[in-house]
Amino acid sequence: MQRNGVMECTACRSRLVAPSPRSVSRAYDKHHNKITSKFRALKFLLVVGDCMLVGLQPILVFMSKVDGKFQFSPISVNFLTEVAKVIFAIVMLIIQSRKQKVGEKPLLARSTLIQAARNNVLLAVPALLYAINNYLKFIMQLYFNPSTVKMLSNLKVLVIAVLLKFIMRRRFSVIQWEALALLLIGISINQLRTAPAGDTAFGLPITAIAYIYTLIFVTVPSLASVYNEYAMKSQDTSIYLQNLFLYGYGAIFNFLGILGTALFQGPENFNILQGHSRATMFLICNNAAQGILSSFFFKYADTILKKYSSTVATIFTGLASAAFLGHTLTINFLLGISVVFISMHQFFSPIAKVKGDKPGELLELQDTQNHRHLILLL
Amino acid sequence: MQRNGVMECTACRSRLVAPSPRSVSRAYDKHHNKITSKFRALKFLLVVGDCMLVGLQPILVFMSKVDGKFQFSPISVNFLTEVAKVIFAIVMLIIQSRKQKVGEKPLLARSTLIQAARNNVLLAVPALLYAINNYLKFIMQLYFNPSTVKMLSNLKVLVIAVLLKFIMRRRFSVIQWEALALLLIGISINQLRTAPAGDTAFGLPITAIAYIYTLIFVTVPSLASVYNEYAMKSQDTSIYLQNLFLYGYGAIFNFLGILGTALFQGPENFNILQGHSRATMFLICNNAAQGILSSFFFKYADTILKKYSSTVATIFTGLASAAFLGHTLTINFLLGISVVFISMHQFFSPIAKVKGDKPGELLELQDTQNHRHLILLL
Numbered sequence: 193m194q195r196n197g198v199m200e201c202t203a204c205r206s207r208l209v210a211p212s213p214r215s216v217s218r219a220y221d222k223h224h225n226k227i228t229s230k231f232r233a234l235k236f237l238l239v240v241g242d243c244m245l246v247g248l249q250p251i252l253v254f255m256s257k258v259d260g261k262f263q264f265s266p267i268s269v270n271f272l273t274e275v276a277k278v279i280f281a282i283v284m285l286i287i288q289s290r291k292q293k294v295g296e297k298p299l300l301a302r303s304t305l306i307q308a309a310r311n312n313v314l315l316a317v318p319a320l321l322y323a324i325n326n327y328l329k330f331i332m333q334l335y336f337n338p339s340t341v342k343m344l345s346n347l348k349v350l351v352i353a354v355l356l357k358f359i360m361r362r363r364f365s366v367i368q369w370e371a372l373a374l375l376l377i378g379i380s381i382n383q384l385r386t387a388p389a390g391d392t393a394f395g396l397p398i399t400a401i402a403y404i405y406t407l408i409f410v411t412v413p414s415l416a417s418v419y420n421e422y423a424m425k426s427q428d429t430s431i432y433l434q435n436l437f438l439y440g441y442g443a444i445f446n447f448l449g450i451l452g453t454a455l456f457q458g459p460e461n462f463n464i465l466q467g468h469s470r471a472t473m474f475l476i477c478n479n480a481a482q483g484i485l486s487s488f489f490f491k492y493a494d495t496i497l498k499k500y501s502s503t504v505a506t507i508f509t510g511l512a513s514a515a516f517l518g519h520t521l522t523i524n525f526l527l528g529i530s531v532v533f534i535s536m537h538q539f540f541s542p543i544a545k546v547k548g549d550k551p552g553e554l555l556e557l558q559d560t561q562n563h564r565h566l567i568l569l570l
Numbered sequence: 571m572q573r574n575g576v577m578e579c580t581a582c583r584s585r586l587v588a589p590s591p592r593s594v595s596r597a598y599d600k601h602h603n604k605i606t607s608k609f610r611a612l613k614f615l616l617v618v619g620d621c622m623l624v625g626l627q628p629i630l631v632f633m634s635k636v637d638g639k640f641q642f643s644p645i646s647v648n649f650l651t652e653v654a655k656v657i658f659a660i661v662m663l664i665i666q667s668r669k670q671k672v673g674e675k676p677l678l679a680r681s682t683l684i685q686a687a688r689n690n691v692l693l694a695v696p697a698l699l700y701a702i703n704n705y706l707k708f709i710m711q712l713y714f715n716p717s718t719v720k721m722l723s724n725l726k727v728l729v730i731a732v733l734l735k736f737i738m739r740r741r742f743s744v745i746q747w748e749a750l751a752l753l754l755i756g757i758s759i760n761q762l763r764t765a766p767a768g769d770t771a772f773g774l775p776i777t778a779i780a781y782i783y784t785l786i787f788v789t790v791p792s793l794a795s796v797y798n799e800y801a802m803k804s805q806d807t808s809i810y811l812q813n814l815f816l817y818g819y820g821a822i823f824n825f826l827g828i829l830g831t832a833l834f835q836g837p838e839n840f841n842i843l844q845g846h847s848r849a850t851m852f853l854i855c856n857n858a859a860q861g862i863l864s865s866f867f868f869k870y871a872d873t874i875l876k877k878y879s880s881t882v883a884t885i886f887t888g889l890a891s892a893a894f895l896g897h898t899l900t901i902n903f904l905l906g907i908s909v910v911f912i913s914m915h916q917f918f919s920p921i922a923k924v925k926g927d928k929p930g931e932l933l934e935l936q937d938t939q940n941h942r943h944l945i946l947l948l
Binding site for chain 1: 721743744745748751752755758759762901902905908909912915916919921
């Protein structure tokens with residue numbers, strides 16, 4: 193963070209005189225190539241992994257159904273997913289702590305854990321928002337039909353961008369705003385076909401309550417993602433520790449949710465493992481893996497790349513089902529994916545980049561005592 | 571035209587040593603502001619006029635029908651339109667020649683006319699292509715249903731851009747190419763609704779002849795427009811004289827077409843005025859006015875601005891019919907016009923402009939003898 197020419201290191205809270213733009217740029221250039229190519233490889237792996245997991249999802253959902261219906265309570269899936277993520281975080285923490293060199297702060301020491309827990313208390317916010325969102329999804333289906341819900345979900349892209357602008361102080365160029373609008377439009381065009389025939393007229397119910405629910409439905413998960421990105425990036429804690437807290441909070445909030453429904457709707461909701469099969473376990477593992485990948489997106493890339501990645505995954509699923517299952521490609525789909533690809537090219541095109549420093553990027557600087565500092569450009 | 575550092579004035583064929591980039595830019599800057607604001611006002615008027623005429627079209631078509639059918643031969647409309655345009659050109663020529671100052675080359679002198687006719691022989695090419703296109707429109711309807719024809723027509727935008735690149739040597743930036751693709755996609759999305767329900771699958775007939783007809787159907791009118799722009803801009807003849815030749819050639823080719831059909835299909839096709847009413851006369855005048863406006867577009871603006879202008883006109887017609895006739899706006903329409911407006915903003919955005927000189931623009935230079943030369947940047 194930079195205030196009046198003084199920067200504070202997010203790791204050790206030491207204060208540094210802000211380097212002149214030139215020295216920043218020199219320090220930046222020095223590490224830039226190394227960091228850039230490493231970051232690029234990481235981002236590429238994130239996108240590929242995300243595409244595979246998102247592509248696997250519909251197959252697992254199909255396999256989890258018995259006679260076309262789910263036998264298990266959907267709330268239990270969220271809780272079990274969070275538990276799976278906590279287990280993964282603990283395993284990764286143990287592996288990482290064994291790999292540590294002598295002299296490094298031990299990851300699993302009591303003092304490290306307490307300090308990390310204190311620094312990352314912010315992660316409770318996205319965890320709570322995600323838990324609320326899981327509950328909202330059910331409510332929304334009371335007010336809108338599923339295809340309208342799907343359409344409204346697309347608005348998240350723009351809400352996320354607005355929140356990134358205000359929470360993360362990210363600047364977007366006009367071309368990038370237009371690219372995001374195009375992404376929203378492209379996804380919507382793709383979905384036009386899935387809407388029932390004749391239902392193409394803009395038939396939103398006009399009740400005030402529906403508008404309010406829409407606003408909440410779109411804002412809550414967007415805020416969760418952006419706040420998650422903010423919380424992950426603003427602390428220099430190891431991502432494995434951050435994951436532990438994030439998923440821990442998630443498990444707690446979801447457990448409270450189950451407890452609540454058990455209290456109000458009877459204790460039969462409390463049987464978490466009822467109706468699960470091997471296929472649903474795979475589904476839960478897939479959900480968990482997607483969640484874990486999200487953390488890496490938020491820490492090392494951003495929410496928008498995550499959105500693009502999911503969209504590309506959906507497109508590939510469509511193309512694959514056309515190639516292998518003989519589904520016909522509709523003209524909607526072809527027009528929609530063209531818009532999405534143009535949008536993607538424009539968003540990441542160098543010409544669209546805002547000039548100046550890149551907010552949201554991590555800058556690695558060395559001070560006079562040769563301590564390394566990671567500085568988040570805000 | 572510039573070859574090996576020597577430029578030839580397109581008006582008087584005198585050769586000039588090409589000015590250094592700096593002196594071009596100085597000469598350019600000097601006239602730039604004056605020319606730019608004049609051109610901008612002209613372009614604005616062109617777009618507004620075009621929007622009004624295109625918007626009036628469906629009303630006049632509706633009024634021209636008797637019991638839902640046309641009573642007149644469609645070929646006769648083309649011929650009568652060309653005749654109306656010739657009359658307009660002559661009237662304008664007479665008005666212009668009366669306004670001429672002493673010492674100016676008289677517009678209606680025999681020598682001026684002969685030289686202009688010789689210089690503008692190129693205009694016969696677009697006139698012939700337009701006449702062929704009018705005939706092709708009928709043939710296309712044998713192979714495709716009207717909504718497919720409408721969809722295929724959208725491809726013209728891209729074909730025009732490719733032709734502008736190769737004939738007019740216009741350079742487009744990547745963003746501009748993407749903007750043109752978006753225009754094509756936006757118009758197509760608008761039209762999805764007009765396709766009969768269930769017909770959204772990409773159902774083109776796969777016969778080779780259909781592909782060839784499509785290629786011709788899309789290329790001929792695009793080539794006509796681009797060649798028209800080239801012919802209008804490459805000669806420094808007064809636009810009123812150029813119009814006279816363009817429309818004259820048009821009338822001749824259309825008359826030959828009528829003569830041909832009369833020969834092959836019997837003399838009843840020769841009765842040009844049969845079945846016309848006052849409404850059809852208005853329709854013909856509207857067609858003629860659109861044609862005349864096109865010439866001004868080609869001379870002072872370009873084919874792409876014309877395309878955008880027509881698209882905006884269609885959008886306003888849709889919005890107006892929603893506002894006044896209570897038609898519901900479909901979600902297709904809303905998504906489509908969003909894409910079109912983003913495309914338009916991107917195409918004309920300064921960030922999308924190709925750096926360097928602007929091909930296709932007219933440069934006004936003075937030589938050492940203080941003669942003014944108009945040079946077309948190629």
